[in-house]
Amino acid sequence: VASFKIILAYDGTGFVGWQRQASGVSIQGLLEDALRDLDGRDVTVIGAGRTDAGVHALGQVAGFSLERTIAPDVLIRAVNARLPPSVRVVAAQEAPAGFHARFDARTKTYRYRLWNGDVISPFERHYAWHVSGALDVDRMAQAARLVEGRHDFAAFQATGSSAKTTVRTISSSLVTKSEVAGGLMVHEITGDGFLRHMVRTIVGTLVEIGRGRRSVESMRETIGSRDRSAAGPTAPPEGLFLVRVDYVRETAAPPRDRLAAER
């Protein structure tokens, strides 16, 4: 039995999300089906982040064990041959026994893309939130920095969630406007963990700040409220990308070279 750690990229459009569901196609389900076909037995795949329906990944990490002996580069080809082109294994390596993709993750980085302008590019329709009307990127950038640090993020958690603790540490939260594509704005955030809908609710709140409906400083009060109704709306899933997951002992280089296209 050997443990593996793989890095995955996927276009989340049309999937029910990472996690296997009673109905609909999930990334986890596709992978487990591919690996069962390969290993001749049921394989459980654990993902670092349980991305929601429509959310994308450039560097999701997943772990599993196989009975079969297989070289990592052969594994990449064999699994990719059993997956649709919307889901790709971009790297694979043997992992230490007991590797757990979610519990062992030290930080995750998410990117949220939004398109600010009257007309959204047809090439962005599944990969960015279309926001019309003026947005003040400087105000959004200032407010984004206010979520950095160790805070109780209960105000940004999907209602009905039951996380044991809602305290998370955000090491970086940056809003930038693309130099290349006029309408594109990006929020990139790194932390030791994220509550359900947390990134999307932070972005929904940042957009209200960018519109001038909320003050920059209000972000502190919103965090302090620990009240979901004090935060802004949940931004739609299509703008969200799980960019990378880092582990204490980084064993595989993240797929920067292959998948660093500005997205």
Add this chain to the structure above:
Amino acid sequence: VASFKIILAYDGTGFVGWQRQASGVSIQGLLEDALRDLDGRDVTVIGAGRTDAGVHALGQVAGFSLERTIAPDVLIRAVNARLPPSVRVVAAQEAPAGFHARFDARTKTYRYRLWNGDVISPFERHYAWHVSGALDVDRMAQAARLVEGRHDFAAFQATGSSAKTTVRTISSSLVTKSEVAGGLMVHEITGDGFLRHMVRTIVGTLVEIGRGRRSVESMRETIGSRDRSAAGPTAPPEGLFLVRVDYVRETAAPPRDRLAAER
């Protein structure tokens, strides 16, 4: 009656191409249907370039006349409201009477994107040709320059075509490797006109040169042969983008600000 010139972006995936066909959905057909709905009569739309099935546009230009008086910004919104999100009008202006989007075009610029690497990003699967195996980008760049100038491009024309003349002038033909995304290579070509499949056949030939199967200098002989069978294969449509169309009196700025995302 007023004439209009519009700039269009579209994701060509799943369409039968620009031109209205007996069956399948075309960009021209969608536009004509939208404009008939708007103007209450049949409207003929003329496109600058007749892109094939699966080919994309960032800056296609189209022209038509309407009975109705309508401000260009209202026209943009009204037409976009009647089109699927995969097709967007990004700019519109009144055009001089008699404006002909195809005959009046001075130059067109196409971009062909290819992904060179073992695994193609899922986000590129509809927007780049996946080429595995080593490609020498310097050789391809050298050979690409050899198509610049006034030449008879009969060797690069789809068999069965019946263009009056196969002589075209290419003002620029450049191959570059993306600095941002490791696997991405781009061929950008500007000319006064293009034969059917011409860009895709030039790219297919450049890839054979990049693989070392043809010499750089062979590009001259291939042009000189005027024989389709002397050129390389036709590259697939999904990598091709009509980037912009220029007119003698440039009246509308191309949609650089809105759609310049590296693609």
